[in-house]
Amino acid sequence: MVRRKIPVYSFEETERRPVRQDTFLLKNFLLTLPPLSGLVGKEQVLLEAKGSLCIRLICRTLDIDSTDGEMHSLRRENCFDFNEKDEWILDIAFTTRTKEGVEETYPLRLPLSMPGVLDEPLSLYFDGTWLRLLSRGEVLNENSGIGDLATPTQVTACEAIAVSAVTACGVRYRTEESDMPADLYFPHGFNTNVGDVMTFYHDGTYHILYLHDRRHHGSRGGKGAHTIAHLTTKDLLTWEEQELLADIEHPYETFGTGTMFYHRGKYYMSYGIHASRHPSGKFIEPDYDAQNGCFHYKTFEQVYAEGGMPLGATVSVSDDGIHFQKSGILYHGAQNPSAYTNSKGGITLYGGYGAEGVWEAEEFGKPFYKRGRSFVFSGPDTALGCSSECPAFFKMGDYQYLIVGFCGYFRTTEPGSDQFVDAIKLGENIYDGLCVPMVAELANGRRLIAGWIESALGWGGALMQRELIQEEGGKLGMKWIPELYPVKQGKDLFRQGSAEQALKEKENYILECRAQVDENGIFALDLLGTDRAAQLRIDIHAHKAQITDCQGDGSVVDELETPYEKRQKGYKDSFRALGNATQNYAIPDVPLGKEFSLRMILRYSTRMRGTVCDIELDGRRTMISLRPHLFASVLKPVAGKIAQGSLFSIIQ
Numbered sequence: 189m190v191r192r193k194i195p196v197y198s199f200e201e202t203e204r205r206p207v208r209q210d211t212f213l214l215k216n217f218l219l220t221l222p223p224l225s226g227l228v229g230k231e232q233v234l235l236e237a238k239g240s241l242c243i244r245l246i247c248r249t250l251d252i253d254s255t256d257g258e259m260h261s262l263r264r265e266n267c268f269d270f271n272e273k274d275e276w277i278l279d280i281a282f283t284t285r286t287k288e289g290v291e292e293t294y295p296l297r298l299p300l301s302m303p304g305v306l307d308e309p310l311s312l313y314f315d316g317t318w319l320r321l322l323s324r325g326e327v328l329n330e331n332s333g334i335g336d337l338a339t340p341t342q343v344t345a346c347e348a349i350a351v352s353a354v355t356a357c358g359v360r361y362r363t364e365e366s367d368m369p370a371d372l373y374f375p376h377g378f379n380t381n382v383g384d385v386m387t388f389y390h391d392g393t394y395h396i397l398y399l400h401d402r403r404h405h406g407s408r409g410g411k412g413a414h415t416i417a418h419l420t421t422k423d424l425l426t427w428e429e430q431e432l433l434a435d436i437e438h439p440y441e442t443f444g445t446g447t448m449f450y451h452r453g454k455y456y457m458s459y460g461i462h463a464s465r466h467p468s469g470k471f472i473e474p475d476y477d478a479q480n481g482c483f484h485y486k487t488f489e490q491v492y493a494e495g496g497m498p499l500g501a502t503v504s505v506s507d508d509g510i511h512f513q514k515s516g517i518l519y520h521g522a523q524n525p526s527a528y529t530n531s532k533g534g535i536t537l538y539g540g541y542g543a544e545g546v547w548e549a550e551e552f553g554k555p556f557y558k559r560g561r562s563f564v565f566s567g568p569d570t571a572l573g574c575s576s577e578c579p580a581f582f583k584m585g586d587y588q589y590l591i592v593g594f595c596g597y598f599r600t601t602e603p604g605s606d607q608f609v610d611a612i613k614l615g616e617n618i619y620d621g622l623c624v625p626m627v628a629e630l631a632n633g634r635r636l637i638a639g640w641i642e643s644a645l646g647w648g649g650a651l652m653q654r655e656l657i658q659e660e661g662g663k664l665g666m667k668w669i670p671e672l673y674p675v676k677q678g679k680d681l682f683r684q685g686s687a688e689q690a691l692k693e694k695e696n697y698i699l700e701c702r703a704q705v706d707e708n709g710i711f712a713l714d715l716l717g718t719d720r721a722a723q724l725r726i727d728i729h730a731h732k733a734q735i736t737d738c739q740g741d742g743s744v745v746d747e748l749e750t751p752y753e754k755r756q757k758g759y760k761d762s763f764r765a766l767g768n769a770t771q772n773y774a775i776p777d778v779p780l781g782k783e784f785s786l787r788m789i790l791r792y793s794t795r796m797r798g799t800v801c802d803i804e805l806d807g808r809r810t811m812i813s814l815r816p817h818l819f820a821s822v823l824k825p826v827a828g829k830i831a832q833g834s835l836f837s838i839i840q
Contacts, residue, residue: 381643594623798815
């Protein structure tokens with residue numbers, strides 16, 4: 189269960205006046221639109237201030253296979269989750285301009301089949317950075333610009349009834365309990381996603397931080413405009429949404445990943461500022477002392493005094509781990525800074541892009557010095573050519589680990605050693621369909637890993653979590669987290685082996701069974717829909733598991749190559765495509781016998797437009813795969829068999 193904390197904007201003291209043709213929109217404004225129920229049926233312009241803002245009603249049939257530019261944009265807005273045919277949409281476009289004269293136009297749309305939208309007055313609030321579409325004060329959709337509203341801003345056509353110059357607004361929070369699981373979790377809203385995830389545990393509380401995304405990285409003209417959201421739990425059963433840990437307050441801000449940690453009585457959230465995504469201006473990093481190999485911190489006030497925008501690593505600080513204040517300090521040049529406390533009482537930082545490498549400081553406010561490293565954790569010399577984005581360091585027993593972005597995985601191979609090797613080259617792989625995962629150590633020594641699974645539309649998707657297990661020699665495996673085990677609804681559908689199991693469309697299921705391979709060492713299970721099908725294939729001799737599209741005719745699909753096998757054969761795929769494909773992929777190093785336990789969760793997801801297939805093998809390996817537009821009706825073994833005594837159940 190997740191207790192959501194939903195912001196509600198209040199404008200009680202705002203003076204409003206009717207909009208006239210000669211009205212000018214100011215830097216901050218609030219527009220009130222009439223209920224749209226009486227206007228739907230005719231495409232029309234509701235308000236236009238040429239060069240800056242246009243509000244109109246449009247009707248579209250959202251062909252999900254269309255390559256049309258407008259249709260693609262609408263799909264990224266997730267409007268297609270509603271009516272695909274004849275969907276009425278409130279379509280808003282606004283243009284902002286930087287002080288250097290650069291203009292960009294951004295969309296803000298709302299599908300009018302959303303319950304309760306047509307008969308409610310809607311508000312459009314611009315605070316100089318965010319344009320938010322509100323109903324009863326709650327955000328329905330939002331986008332962020334790069335500067336002031338472009339001019340001219342005189343209204344030339346209008347059906348809006350009131351406009352206000354807004355100097356301030358109040359924000360309170362409404363709490364709402366949701367039965368959405370903490371696995372396959374989405375933020376509140378119809379077009380929101382979980383982006384890169386960061387994890388931390390301290391003093392009985394487990395924290396999950398993530399980049400809050402709309403439009404699959406499409407906000408602010410494809411630059412993301414990400415904020416940092418915050419979930420906490422004390423028992424892994426009840427989760428609390430907290431207020432945003434870091435919100436965008438300036439047009440140059442969009443935040444990159446980092447880490448949360450506790451140091452000398454304070455909680456710190458270290459993260460990057462991707463100001464270089466701003467289309468114009470002067471970007472200023474903290475001072476780098478090349479002679480001594482260190483960064484000296486620089487305040488934002490110093491950056492502003494030099495006429496620039498801060499770029500690099502910053503930090504927010506808290507006394508309680510919940511309420512954070514921005515420090516206003518740049519302390520390092522990395523734009524994805526992963527900082528941790530170290531055994532010497534100081535801070536070690538693994539630098540993502542912008543200033544790569546390993547760095548150390550006594551504390552924030554002191555210089556960060558570059559330290560020698562005995563391994564390369566990014567670039568063409570790594571097994572999959574991975575980037576340096578979002579490095580995640582952790583220890584488990586006598587071994588140390590570093591996972592990096594979409595495909596990097598490095599570890600020590602001798603107890604107590606500090607010498608890292610590229611574990612992908614050893615035939616290992618920590619990636620099971622999760623994107624950009626990070627790890628936290630709980631008080632009882634458990635290690636939890638969390639990341640996101642990618643939507644069929646692109647960057648960002650749903651939160652997913654695992655528990656790490658350590659095997660002989662420091663190898664890592666993964667299993668489901670027991671506390672997040674799905675809740676069953678009613679009686680089990682069967683308790684015996686079955687050659688085939690019919691499914692009801694849009695229900696969620698769990699299969700718990702003993703799987704037995706055939707004489708060739710193969711077990712294969714088809715997931716069949718009306719016009720699409722997928723197959724889970726286990727090969728115990730090749731120690732490999734895969735999931736991929738199939739014909740649905742009972743044939744066993746060919747063996748897929750793992751990412752490293754593809755790389756060795758000269759495939760030119762990007763490191764991201766090689767390292768983590770949420771849909772069709774294979775994982776190596778799957779140690780199974782002729783009979784093994786198989787657990788599979790099938791969740792129908794309207795948000796992801798298909799079925800999410802989550803798999804656990806012998807409590808040692810996991811896989812997760814999105815099957816776009818597959819709405820399963822049959823589950824059928826096609827090689828090997830499911831043993832007697834299996835359970836198949838409907839879940840929440």
